[in-house]
Amino acid sequence: MxxxxxxxxxxxxxxxxxxxxxxxxxxxxxxxxxxxxxxxxxxxxxxxxxxxxxxxxxxxxxxxxxxxxxxxxxxxxxGRDIPISAGAFLDSIYSHSLQNTRQSLFEASIACESAIQEAAAHHAATLQVPVEELERSLKGSDLLFNLDRGVKSILGRSFREDCPEQYDWIRKLWAARGRVAHGKSALIVHDGQRRTPTPEDRVAMIHSVHRLFFWFQSIRSESSQQ
Structure with missing residues (x-):
């Protein structure tokens, strides 16, 4: 219950x-x-x-x-439940609201990685092929590769090419998350300046992850109409 x-x-x-x-x-x-x-x-x-x-x-x-x-x-x-990507994304906003930058970075990154896995699983189901067959195009935990050539191999589209501004913010998110994962302070490079992510930076990252979700959704909608 x-x-x-x-x-x-x-x-x-x-x-x-x-x-x-x-x-x-x-x-x-x-x-x-x-x-x-x-x-x-x-x-x-x-x-x-x-x-x-x-x-x-x-x-x-x-x-x-x-x-x-x-x-x-x-x-x-x-019997449906919230997707892992959506739950992590909403958690990242919650952590941002608490001004917990480190946790928000981790959760936003998990949302991106999970969204790719979910897109691959959905496309595999559409093609009626094992998801492992499509996941060979992905490179482990290399998020930036996967959002570019990885998903392009699977879906025929690259997030880096379609949404360069949002891709760049996710690149900053991924770099900051990497530093935090190794016990260092969260830093990004923006306009040639190295700095701690500001609240505005964190919002831009969150908006970019949200844009990634809609990008995957638009590809699903297009494929379902073909």
Whole structure:
């Protein structure tokens, strides 16, 4: 009973992209700071100012309406669960909301790797061939190769060629994730500058992973119409 309820909630999370579903509400606790100007004697020069930061929605989230509710119920009835890629992607947004850069990088990377595996499995099912046959075109955990020549060998399209800007952000994501995996600080190179990923950088990475999902989806739609 508990597992069925958890699966149902995961489906609601997936179909609405409400990444906070099944997670706690700590992301709503905005970091608070106060600032006060003082002179050389430590005496206040003006009033105390308060500052707060928080992470809002990213534009993917949808309200639970009747259509989504019906689709979730249908998916639940046939035993479906949230794909690994979608779960990792939503987890990466949640970690980003907590300003946990390291965890967000790991989860966004897992989302990319899983999306490739899921695309290969879907295409293998369409062609009615063993998925292992298609996975020979992939190069292990070399995400950048797989998003370029790897998926092109399988699907006839390269994410690097079709979406160069988003590919470049995923390249930065992958490089930062590699540093973190080896116990180093997360760094990216952007506009010739080496720096720690800013909140804007992390959002750009998340948007790029989201674009990858839709790229795979568009290829599936095109192939189903042929």
């Amino acid at each position: 508990t597992e069925n309820l958890n699966r149902l909630m995961r489906l609601f999370r997936w179909w609405t992209s409400q990444w906070w579903i099944t997670r706690d509400r700590s992301f709503m606790e905005a970091p608070l700071r106060a600032a006060l100007s003082i002179n050389e004697l430590g005496e206040p020069l003006n009033q105390l100012y308060g500052y707060a930061t928080n992470i809002g929605t990213l534009g993917y989230e949808r309200l639970l309406d009747e259509t989504i509710f019906t689709r979730v119920c249908q998916a639940f009835a046939i």
